[in-house]
Amino acid sequence: MDSKRDEHKGEIRRATETGTLGKLMALVDLVALADNPMRFTDILSLSDQPRGTLHRQLSHLVEEGLLETDRDGRYLPGIRLLSLASRSWARNEFRTVAEPHLRLLQAQTGETVHLGVLRGTEVIYLDKVEGRQSVRMYSQIGNASPAYCTGVGKAALSALDDIGLEARVSGLQFHAYTEHTHRSVADLQADIAAIRARGCAFDREEHENGICCVAAPIRSDDGDILAGVSVTGPAYRVTSEKLQEWAPLVKVAAAAIMQDVRSRLGPRR
Structure with missing residues (x-):
């Protein structure tokens, strides 16, 4: 578990060098590849982003349908990802x-x-x-x-x-x-x-x-x-x-x- 956690931290740290888009995509990857839905505190612990910045980034991803939240406020992959993946695979x-x-x-x-x-x-x-x-x-x-x-x-x-x-x-x-x-x-x-x-x-x-x-x-x-x-x-x-x-x-x-x-x-x- 610790090795997987370290891998996620490394991915997010590398993404900070790629600008805003890279940071957002690192968050999408983090949530999409997680074994279980993630709470905000889980994501925060794996991210180098300030709490306020991270909250805004996650809110933008939810608004765009790339992520969604369940009734407990945990983050999951959004349905838009499924649509994009389906089209990419088919084409x-x-x-x-x-x-x-x-x-x-x-x-x-x-x-x-x-x-x-x-x-x-x-x-x-x-x-x-x-x-x-x-x-x-x-x-x-x-x-x-x-x-x-x-x-x-x-x-x-x-x-x-x-x-x-x-x-x-x-x-x-x-x-x-x-x-x-x-x-x-x-x-x-x-x-x-x-x-x-x-x-x-x-x-x-x-x-x-x-x-x-x-x-x-x-x-x-x-x-x-x-x-x-x-x-x-x-x-x-x-x-x-x-x-x-x-x-x-x-x-x-x-x-x-x-x-x-x-x-x-x-x-x-």
């Missing part, structure tokens, strides 16, 4: 291009397939095709996970060149989600080197206990898209042998998505 060309390949991969493996895009040091889940036997896991469309301990995230990081990778991970704060999570930049860079060599990434219970996956990188020719596609399932069913068996299928899916990105989306600049 996302990359997701549309990738979708048939995700469905084919799910049909081939029977397990859950994810599409995630790299944003900073996090991976954002852009699409998810549930397996035949769905398993409760953290991933949901729109959720963010650390790139350093997820298959999709590590695959996307491997698509960066050495300079780009160093820039993203040099100041990374590592949180031990499980006993298998990377603890240092050196460990992560060694893993990335192995991922580049074999063309796929493995997550063997690094982010969630009992969850394993194999992923492959996706990169557009101009580098605007850095992403990954994965097959994920419970460790008792998704063995190391299964991950090795599915690796070629995941790599084929990633290559097919990249080919369609080239032919259907073309240059993005």
Whole structure:
């Protein structure tokens, strides 16, 4: 809990350098990503803003529908966010291009397939095709996970060149989600080197206990898209042998998505 609290404080502190909009968006992120509705005092404890300033900012966000309050005065994501997210998801060309390949991969493996895009040091889940036997896991469309301990995230990081990778991970704060999570930049860079060599990434219970996956990188020719596609399932069913068996299928899916990105989306600049 303390590590999550420190992450939120760091995000808000960095946002102070981006002006008013950055501060407001940091508050939206804080409330939207919280496990439970937040009281004003909860937000105040995570913010460097004066009480009066914070109250005004939250009031503006409520007026705009980006946040709302319940009967106890606690803050929740506003319905306008749902509308914006729905439109963004529906109109996302990359997701549309990738979708048939995700469905084919799910049909081939029977397990859950994810599409995630790299944003900073996090991976954002852009699409998810549930397996035949769905398993409760953290991933949901729109959720963010650390790139350093997820298959999709590590695959996307491997698509960066050495300079780009160093820039993203040099100041990374590592949180031990499980006993298998990377603890240092050196460990992560060694893993990335192995991922580049074999063309796929493995997550063997690094982010969630009992969850394993194999992923492959996706990169557009101009580098605007850095992403990954994965097959994920419970460790008792998704063995190391299964991950090795599915690796070629995941790599084929990633290559097919990249080919369609080239032919259907073309240059993005």
